[in-house]
Amino acid sequence: MAHNDTILETRGLTKEFRGFTAVNEVNLRVRRGSIHALIGPNGAGKTTCFNLLTKFLVPTSGQIVFNGVDITRERPSQIACRGIIRSFQISAVFPHLTVLQNVRIGLQRAVGTAFHFWRSARSLDTLDARAIELLDEVGLADYAQWRAVELPYGRKRALEIATTLAMDPELMLLDEPTQGMGHEDVDRVTALIRKVAAGRTILMVEHNMNVIAGISDRITVLQRGEVLAEGTYDEVSANPQVVEAYMGSAADGLRGAHA
Template identity: 65%
Template sequence: MQQGTADDYIIEASGLSRYFYGFAAVKDVDLKVRRNTIHALIGPNGAGKTTTFNLITKFLQPSEGTIRYNGEDITALKPEEVARKGIVRSFQISAVFPRMSVRENVRMALQRPTGTSYRFWQSERTLGVLNDRIDELLDAVGMLSYRNHVAVNLPYGRKRALEIATTLALDPEMLLLDEPTSGMGHEDVDRIAELIRKVASDRTVLMVEHNLSVVSALSDTITVLAQGRVLAEGNYETVSRDPRVVEAYIGGADD
């Protein structure tokens, strides 16, 4: 693993543990995410990947350990407070407003200046000032031609692209992606992978991903979890040759 100074890392988790009724879903995890990189969390079923995600974004509170973001201790913060600091996540299940248009979905995210409320009551003319930014975001994710489509009618891969556009509307410094290519066909996987590479050009991405071809193509650093602990860390070549990683994957499919 490469050495670096504290300033090199946007997230530093130390001794992170989470217990459920005595069971350790995550145990003594140390995780450092270097800023402006793509960092992947991988591991077999039940490894603790999503729990680690939930701890970093504060959807769960750690039983033990600390989390620092840009040098600030955020261990005790609430999810909305963490989001306002610049950590925004997507979920494994696409989360868009299905009956709204693509453009309206992105507008909803842009209407969130304080992180507390939406301005439903403002006129279309007032909200129209957001249209240039909406179109810019949709163009960035290849969705501009879909801007007037109702979200529920979009193919699955396009819904995931729309979700990334709405997260980018929040102007995150760090983007956490939970299974961004899950359930996609080959064409959509390639499209979303290229989109992740594009959006990572000026921000940090931490992702849970089971498609190892995507992981190998995109990731600067990979942390392998098994049974709630860090098993290995490094670039793809390093972790793929680690006999402990090979053993962890034998006999079981990824979740």
């Protein structure tokens, strides 16, 4: 992979907690413009990896390189300013604001007016047109005036993706975007991820192997904090070590990949 094709790279990324190694010497390379999935059985270290990438945790050792720049020592706010935006596993929306207001807050953060609430309401109205565009992109235009708390579960996840998009991410980190969903919502959110991936890079932790098979360009499998395998879905799912890792931890095999 040519250097400029790599948007994110980790080199020997390691995190130890009081003698327990949660992530051990992980070398990850994410290709620009791809959907890259991070999978693995329970306790494999996927969420810890995400927390290291967004600097919610500080690595014990190793490097994180984004667009050729070493960002290992940067603060979470600096990481976000560079365009690495994480969509949270627990819907990170303001429940009692409307869908439109939630997206507008994301846009305010992106343009730096987050703390300018004393400005006239008109200055915020200029963000509405963009907010409505984003809602349209995620299929929520008809829900603009609903309060977030009133949305069905799958639509809440779509709102979460819209607020993430409002931050104009270059790299989106999606943490189990289809967790807890029924088939219809899973299909809708999967189609949405495929749609918003155009012109962006997505790194996702996901347990639903049908989703992974359908949209991932590349998959990294973690086991006990280490990279067990990497490749396309066909390559990874045919790997005996991967099958064994999943069979050992989940009764329904690869489909039970849950972090």
